[in-house]
Amino acid sequence: MVSQARKSELLFSGSDWNFAKLSRVYDEIEALGTEELGLDIYPVQMEVISSEQMLDAYSSVGMPLMYRHWSFGKRFLYDEFLYRKGARGLAYELVINSNPCIVYLMEENTMALQALVTAHAALGHNHFFKNNHLFRQWTDAGGILSYLDFAKGYIARCEERHGLAAVEAILDSAHALMEQGVFRYHRPPKLSSEQQREGLRERLEYEERSFNDLWRTLPPSQGKSKPEAGDEILAERKKSLKLPEENLLYFLEKNSLVLEPWQREIVRIVRVIAQYFYPQRQTQVMNEGCATFVHYTIMNTLFDGGRIGEGAMLEILRNHSNVVFQPSYDDPRYSGINPYALGLDMMQDIQRISTAPTAEDRDWFPDIAGRGDWRDTLLDAWANHRDESFIRQYLSPALIRKWRLFALADGADEPHYEVASIHNERGYARIRSALAQSYDIGASRPDIQVVDVDLLGDRHLRLQHKVKDGIMLEGQSRDATLRHIRNLWGYEVSLAAIDAGTGATLSERWTKEL
C-alpha cells in the first residue's frame, strides 16, 4: 500500500526524462503490477535507442540481432519512406520475448510516454510472454538471443565460404516457405545450447569431408525392381518418412537429396525463426490487449494516488486513445479490426462482467459473472488462451452491440455481399464464432502438406493443398513459390488442390509446366 506521506509526491514532473526518473517510475510500476494485478514477469532490460535505430530494428523483424538479407534492406527503405513522409509514426517501444525481457525505449519520448511504455511493454507484454501457454511451450525465451547470434555468425561464415549469391538463393527459397515452416500440432524441440550446436556442426563437417562412396559395404538391394503390392509400398514409404507432413521446411531440411549440410543448416535457421514468431501471430489481440489493459489500469491507479501530474496524465490519455482508436468499416481510415482496441475492450468487459453483471451476462457467462475476481479471470485467460479461443469464449453480446459488429458473406462469383448476421439475439453466437474463426491461423492460412515422395524412383515430391470454401491459391505467387520448393528439393514438385469437403482434385500444378 502506498503510504500517506508518499501519496502526494509526484513521480516526475516536466517532459524531460533521465535514467533516475525512469528507474523510479519503473520500480513504482513494477510494484503496482506485481502486487495489485498479480503479474509475473521476466527481469527487464531497458535499452534507450534513437529513431534511426528503431527503424533498423523494424527492418530486421524487431529482433536486435539478425542475419543479413536483401529483403530486410527493402523493408528498411519502405519503413523509412513512410516515416519520412509522415505517413506513419514509429512505435514508441519494441519489446522482445527473451529472458531478460528487452524493452526498447525511444529517446524522443517524453517522460510521460516513457512511463506509459514501461507499463505497457515491461509489465504487460512481459507478463504475457512469460505466462501464455503458447509462448511457454513453443518458444524458448532464454535461448533466442544466443540462437540468433549463432544464426547471424553462421550465415556470415557461409557467405564467406560459399559466396553471397549461393546463400541468398537458399535464403530466398526458405523465406518463401516460412508460412509453411512451422509445427502447428506438436511442439518443436527445444533450441539446443551453443555447445551442442557447435558439436553438431563439427560432426556435419566431418561427415562432409570423410564421406566416400567407395567404402559402402551394404550390398545393392536386390528386390528393387520387384513389383509388389503398390499400396503396401506406398504405405510403408509414407510411414518411414512420417508423411503427411505439414512443415515443408522441416521435411525439405531432413529429406532433400540436393542440399549440402550448410544449406540444410540455413533452412533450419529460417524454420526456427518462423517457429519463434508463430505464437506471436496467434496472440496479437490478447498480447496487445493485455499490455494495453495493464498500462491503462496502472496509469489510472498512479494518477488516482497522486503520483502522476494532470498534464502528464492528459498526454498519456491522448496517446492511449490514439492507440485504441477503432474507425468503423465505412471510415476511410478503416484498415481492419484494431487488435489493441478489441483486446482492451474485451478485457475491460470481463472486468465489468465480474463486478457488475447484467442478467444477460449471467446467462452467457455463469461461471464468471458477479464473482468479483476479475484479476484471476484475466490472469487465467492470459495464460491459457490464444486469440481464437479467447474470442470464442469471452466476446459478450454487450460488446458486440457496443462495436455494432456485423458479418458479411462474400462469395467470389456473386455480385453482392450479403449481410449474414448483425448484433441481435440471433446473430451474437454466429458473429462471435465467425470472428474467432478469422483469428484461427490454422483455418485462415492455406493448408499445404507433403503427401508423397518416391525416393527410389523419380523422386517426385507431391504436395497437396486442401481447398476450404473454394478458396484457391493465387496463381502467380503459387508458381513462384513452387519454383523455390523445386530449388530446395532438386527434383520435380507438384501441387494438387484437393477439395476438403468432397476430396475431388480441383487442379494440379507441376514444376515442369512452369
Next chain:
Amino acid sequence: MPIFIDRRLNPKDKSLGNRQRFLRRAREDLKRSIRDKVRTGGIADLDREHAVPMPRKGTDEPSFGDDRQSGRRQHILPGNKTFSPGDLIDKPGGGGGYRSAPGTMESEDDFRFVLSREEVLDLFFEDLELPDLVKLNLKQILSFKPRRAGFAASGAPTNINVGRTMRNSHGRRIALRRPKQAEVDEITHQIAELESKPASAAVRERIAALREERERLERRRRRIAYVDPVDIRFNRFDPQPVPNANAVMFCLMDVSGSMGEREKDLAKRFFVLLHLFLTRRYERIEVVFIRHTHQAKEVDEQTFFYHTESGGTVVSTALEEMHRIIQERYPVAEWNIYAAQASDGDNFATDSERCIELLDRKLMRLCQYFAYVEIIDERESHIFGSTENGTSLWRAYNAVDGKWPNFQMRRIAAPADIYPVFRELFARQPALRKSA
C-alpha cells in the same frame, strides 16, 4: 530496478549490409533509373544523391497466399448502422476484389528512396569500364590538407605543443610564486644543521619555525601544480582545401539530323564523365555548350541536348565560336580550358582543312585538353576499328592528333568505349596532384 543500457551511441547503419544486398539485387532496375537520370538531367546534376523509384524486378517475395477472386468468405466488420440480415450490398468496382482487407499496403507506386552519391556514381560507372583507381578518384570529395594555424586550448593529446605549454606553466608559476624545490631543500638543510647542534630552547624553537615554514612551502607547492591544465596548448590545424583553379569546359556537338537519340545519349555520357573528372580537380567549373549545323551558336543545356535543327554541317564554325568565347570571357591566365567535341564525323571536305588550321594555330595552344569522339554505329565499329580511314573530319583530326599530345580522339559505339578517350587525362592526374 531494471538494467538500463544506453544504445544511442552504438554504431549506426546496422542495416547497411542489408541495403547493399538489396541494391545489388535490384542493380539492373536501378541502373536503368540512373541512365534515365543522365538522359534527362543536366550534366552537372549527376554528382549527388538521387531519389529513384522502388525497383520491381527481382525484389518480390512470393509465398503461398489465397486468391481473393475465389471461394466463399465471411468478414466481420464494426460499425453497422443500417443493415439487417439479408441485405445485399453491391461490391465496389462491379464485382472486383474485396478492397480494404486488413494488411493490404497502400500503393507502392510512388515509393521512392534515396541513393547516396557514391551509389549513384557506382551505378553510372558500371558499364563505362573505368579502372578502379579512376573510380576512386572520381568518387573522392574535394581534398583538404591540414595546415598549422596557431594554438588552441583544446585538442588531441598527440598535438600538445610542449614548448608553449611549458612557457605558460613557467609564467604561471612565477606569477603565483610557487616555491622552488631549491627553497625547500635550503630549509631542510638548515634544519639538519640545527639538529646536529646541541639542543637548546632557542634552537628547538628555530627548528619548529623552520619546519612550519617548510610545511607551508610544501603545501603551496602542492596547491599550485607544476603543469596545470590551463597551461596546456595544442597545435591548431586548419583544414585547407588543396588550391584549385577555375576550369571551363566546352561541349561542342553536331546537332544536324544525323545525330539521333542513341548518338546524343552517348555524347551526353561522354560530357558527363569529363565534367565529373573536372569537378574533382577544380573548385569552380563553368560549362559552355556550343552546338552547330552550318552555323554555330552558344546555347543552354536544355537546347543543346533536346532541340534539333536542320541544316548542313560546317564544323569550323563551332571552333570559331569557341575561340571567340575564350577571347571574350575566359582569359587563359585564369582559366583551364577543356573541350569535348562529339560528332558523327560528317563535314564538308574543304571545311576540314580549316578545322585543322584553327586547331593547330589557335585552339590547341589555349586548351589543356581537347577530346574528340566520333559516334559510329555498332555495326560500323568492327569495320573501322582502328583504321586511319573514315569520315572527312576523322582524317583531318588525325593530322592534329599526331602533333599535339593533349589532343585525343576516338570512335565510340558503346558506353564502354568512352573511357579510353580520357585515359591519357586520368593517367596524368596523379602527377598533377603531386605538383599541386
